[in-house]
Amino acid sequence: MKKIFARPMSLRDIDTHYCAGCGHGIVHRLVCEIIDELDIREKTIAVCPVGCAVIAYDYWDFDCCEAAHGRAMAVATGIKRVQPDKFVFTYQGDGDLAAIGTAETVHTANRGENISVVFINNAVYGMTGGQMAPTTLVSQKTTTTPLGRNAAREGHPLRVCELLSGLASVAYLERTALDSSGAVIKTKKALKNAFLNQLQGKGFSLVEILSPCPTCWGKSPEESLRWVKEEMTKVFPLGRYK
């Protein structure tokens, strides 16, 4: 019988620590599928974030480096500059990339570092138990916005793709979502573009992925997918930004 679906070689066969319905697991697999397809596992160096994906290196069967919270792109810059022939990507949540690491994000993009960035936007801080993220929607309840995010006090959700799209050195920006299998396929395509860009020396590429966090949203996995589609995409329109 022909095998039509298998675990990517770059993904280890271990139990997951992610919650049911979490988007991280999906994107971990997509990343590994692409690395297999491009046959770059042996030249890949990933930079893992501080966030729910902190132990991504337990799943990924290639070289990985830790970074302090928010500093993944600075670490990736150091790796890529001394090993330009390697494939270097960061994998970061919205607290990591768009709050504590905003300066690193803007400046790594602005230097046009030839790296790929996988950005998981789940509108909350997952690892620390569901606090407000810079991407939290207006009136969304979190543990630190118990009455809902108030735009007058906490500002509006930070739109990273829109923010970076004004930078001349950025090569590629796309926002996708994980709300359906079709959307997952689109996400994979965008990630592959971002990875190929680096292999072709085109410079800084980032894919922002709207991703469910059922646990911190207080929703079922199914409701969470609907929320991504119906609420998140209104504030974070999908598509190519650069």
Add this chain to the structure above:
Amino acid sequence: MNTKILMTGNEAIGEAAVRAGCDFYAGYPITPQNELTAYMAKRMPQEGRIFIQAESELAAISMLMGASASGKRVMTTSSSPGISLKQEGISYLAGAELPALIVNIMRGGPGLGNIAPSQSDYFQATKGGGHGDYHCIVLAPSSVQEGYDLVFLGFELADKYRLPTIILGDGMLGQMMEALELSAFSSQPSAGKKPWALTGCKARKPNIVKSFYMHEGGLEEFNKKLQKRYRQIEKQEQRFENSHLDDSDIVLVAYGSMARIARSAVDALRKKGKKAGLIRPVTLWPFPFDIFDNLLRKKKKIKFFVTEMSYGQMLEDVRLAVNGRAPVDFFGRSGGGIPTVEEILEKI
């Protein structure tokens, strides 16, 4: 014969790094070490190495983490407020067992302080600085030549023990011009001998560089391993310079630029017929405890006098070393004032 040239301490440290095979430099401007960053901006590309002006010291030290994790020789330089920001990354380097050379050309604090030479970051450098149970090796040059030489040693020790090493200088040393004997370009004995480096998992199992230990007992086990290494360093790497210890009744203790002034004070005391000597710690961590012990075992009637450009930071280590066996006096100034020979003589 090697010819001598004139160089500032800042430039000498930069040239030493280049000649010691530094592959990667990232820094952020701050006085009184701007000449050093500018020197690296000029010299690193000339040798085909990497220079990056980072967006902050937080980013600079994390860039070092990436380049060091790649198995390369890495350096960053800054001054006090910038070094405070780098503590985050220094703790991560220590936790991930990554070698790196960090130069602090100290200025006055706390806060923004001023740009005058100071030695008020001794605690920060020697007692941890960032979070966690770790140490950096700390080297304190007192001349331009020694600043140059300690860069080579600093890189070697960082590689040997897999930890961040700090060169603790001050604004005086950084800006001062002195004759310097340059050495040849040296090869890195450790190059290619870093099996833990992230170079892509070709023909080997994947490597992970991390400081995170979630499983039961994992971090404690790792910390024990670090502590064992620290004890070994304390035994093997104490360095100091001394003079006249054989016949001294009073021993001045000073490091870095301050030791130059203390040396003049010792000479002045000797001229007056006083039996004065000097201990100048070169490694501030590991602090050279043994020389104090040896001296106190031989001599019963002796006094120590510590002088610093701070209000008494190394003083605490000297007191620990002496452990109540002899009087320890102190004179220090910081925030712009530098103790003078006259002031020292008056206080003794």
